[in-house]
Amino acid sequence: MTEFLMPSLGADMEDGTLVEQLVSPGDPVHRGDIIAAVETQKGAIEIEVFEDGFLDKWLVPLGTKVAVGTPIALIRGSDAPDAPQPSDPTPPAAPPELPDTPDPVVPPAPPGEPVPTPAPPPAPPPEMTTGARQRISPAARRRAAQTGFDLATVGTAGIISLDDIPDAKADTAPEPLSAMRQAISAAMTRSKREIPHYYLSDSIDLTHAEDFIAAHNADLPPEDRLALGVLYVRAVALAARKFPDFNGFFEEDHFSPSAAVHLGMAINLRSGGLVAPALHDATEGDLPALMARLKDLVARVRQGRFRARELSDPTITLTSLGDRGVAGITGVIFPPQVAIIGIGTPNLQPAVIAGGVQPRRMAQITLAADHRVSDGHNGAKFLRAIIKHLQNPEQL
Amino acid sequence: MTDDPIYALLAEHLRRVAPEIPIDDIDRSADLRDEFDIDSMDFMTLITGLGKALSLPMPEADYDQMRSFDDLLGYLRSHTA
Numbered sequence: 001m002t003e004f005l006m007p008s009l010g011a012d013m014e015d016g017t018l019v020e021q022l023v024s025p026g027d028p029v030h031r032g033d034i035i036a037a038v039e040t041q042k043g044a045i046e047i048e049v050f051e052d053g054f055l056d057k058w059l060v061p062l063g064t065k066v067a068v069g070t071p072i073a074l075i076r077g078s079d080a081p082d083a084p085q086p087s088d089p090t091p092p093a094a095p096p097e098l099p100d101t102p103d104p105v106v107p108p109a110p111p112g113e114p115v116p117t118p119a120p121p122p123a124p125p126p127e128m129t130t131g132a133r134q135r136i137s138p139a140a141r142r143r144a145a146q147t148g149f150d151l152a153t154v155g156t157a158g159i160i161s162l163d164d165i166p167d168a169k170a171d172t173a174p175e176p177l178s179a180m181r182q183a184i185s186a187a188m189t190r191s192k193r194e195i196p197h198y199y200l201s202d203s204i205d206l207t208h209a210e211d212f213i214a215a216h217n218a219d220l221p222p223e224d225r226l227a228l229g230v231l232y233v234r235a236v237a238l239a240a241r242k243f244p245d246f247n248g249f250f251e252e253d254h255f256s257p258s259a260a261v262h263l264g265m266a267i268n269l270r271s272g273g274l275v276a277p278a279l280h281d282a283t284e285g286d287l288p289a290l291m292a293r294l295k296d297l298v299a300r301v302r303q304g305r306f307r308a309r310e311l312s313d314p315t316i317t318l319t320s321l322g323d324r325g326v327a328g329i330t331g332v333i334f335p336p337q338v339a340i341i342g343i344g345t346p347n348l349q350p351a352v353i354a355g356g357v358q359p360r361r362m363a364q365i366t367l368a369a370d371h372r373v374s375d376g377h378n379g380a381k382f383l384r385a386i387i388k389h390l391q392n393p394e395q396l
Numbered sequence: 397m398t399d400d401p402i403y404a405l406l407a408e409h410l411r412r413v414a415p416e417i418p419i420d421d422i423d424r425s426a427d428l429r430d431e432f433d434i435d436s437m438d439f440m441t442l443i444t445g446l447g448k449a450l451s452l453p454m455p456e457a458d459y460d461q462m463r464s465f466d467d468l469l470g471y472l473r474s475h476t477a
Contacts (some may be wrong), residue, residue, distance in 0.1 A: 035407075156475045160459065162426075214456060218455070218456065218457070221447065221453065221454075222440060222444035222447045222454050223444045223448075225440065225456065227436055227437060227440060228436070229436070229437070268414060270414070270433070295440075295441075298437050299441070322435045322436055322437075323435070323436050324429055324430065324435065359441050
């Protein structure tokens with residue numbers, strides 16, 4: 001006879017609540033069978049048995065919280081006297097050296113099942129401790145919860161297993177990360193793991209830049225108008241060309257500055273996520289030509305029609321919150337690039353000019369850069385150069 | 397309302413920039429760009445399309461009269477009447 005103990009499912013687990021008993025006294029059990037579910041801080045976790053034999057009895061009532069190491073059931077070896085298998089000529093002997101304490105590892109999920117730990121902790125159903133109840137495997141319970149399946153329609157005979165619950169519809173199953181989110185996750189995780197970011201910020205007075213755009217657009221049809229964003233593009237591109245430590249690729253422990261500035265434009269997608277394809281040679285051409293290329297890029301991205309080169313070529317990225325965002329954004333560098341510029345939504349702010357206070361259109365600008373390649377001193381000069389360009393739009 | 401050609405045109409151009417937002421669900425007196433979650437580039441596309449379709453200059457100086465769906469609809473009607 002072996003005591004089946006409340007297992008430790010992690011160093012931080014002190015106790016657990018027995019919420020499901022999946023076999024009845026007298027039932028055969030086999031090494032690896034899930035025989036119980038325990039509610040822990042990490043959720044309901046299925047517990048497997050470590051030997052072949054029969055369940056003699058449960059020692060802990062359902063719904064009881066017990067400390068790790070507490071015996072919760074008794075397991076008999078397969079040769080137990082009342083085992084209803086007299087015709088079996090050579091019942092296997094009980095395994096000689098069963099551990100008293102199961103290994104403190106999370107038991108592997110049964111085949112085809114999601115790993116139980118990350119599941120949100122479902123509250124133990126109230127009927128667990130009252131009256132007649134169904135015995136439901138955790139997997140079946142999860143599927144029923146996902147699909148809204150009424151467990152009462154199954155009855156209480158036997159253990160309700162996954163097979164008893166109609167399959168989840170595709171749109172109700174927990175969805176894996178979309179390809180978009182996986183891609184963002186991979187790039188941003190790598191960035192946060194590998195790139196020692198440092199951050200600098202300042203505010204820009206965009207009053208003059210906005211006036212410049214308004215004056216330029218006043219007599220033009222909508223298709224020929226400029227957006228403030230095109231000034232951001234050109235200002236960042238000109239500064240990046242002058243400060244090569246922020247424009248290029250860091251690969252294999254080596255930084256290669258780029259002569260051309262292919263400015264990654266962070267563009268959000270209505271379907272979720274964002275991409276940051278390159279506006280190639282952003283220093284070249286006049287502002288109307290640059291604006292036309294920017295509009296073309298945004299339109300194609302929104303329709304999911306950008307080119308592979310546009311995704312691989314950016315040498316530095318610009319992320320702008322537009323005119324309906326919030327005050328500031330601190331970007332995460334897109335590897336193998338080494339810098340990202342963030343520009344917040346311009347706001348009317350009081351500014352001190354020549355000793356007097358005036359309302360001005362101000363925006364926050366932030367540089368996140370790679371400390372393997374540059375330092376704050378040079379970063380500040382780079383940021384100042386962008387600001388200076390934005391305050392002299394006639395020269396862009 | 398839906399047999400109004402100006403309304404239909406506006407609805408069609410909004411569908412192009414914000415295809416997933418049903419016009420029946422928006423607050424027609426609230427900020428158009430918030431209701432349709434469109435940025436300045438989308439708004440420029442919208443104004444360009446409407447201006448071309450109706451041969452209207454749609455100057456930036458008039459953007460304040462195009463803040464909400466109802467504002468924009470009224471603007472288009474009054475300038476095409």
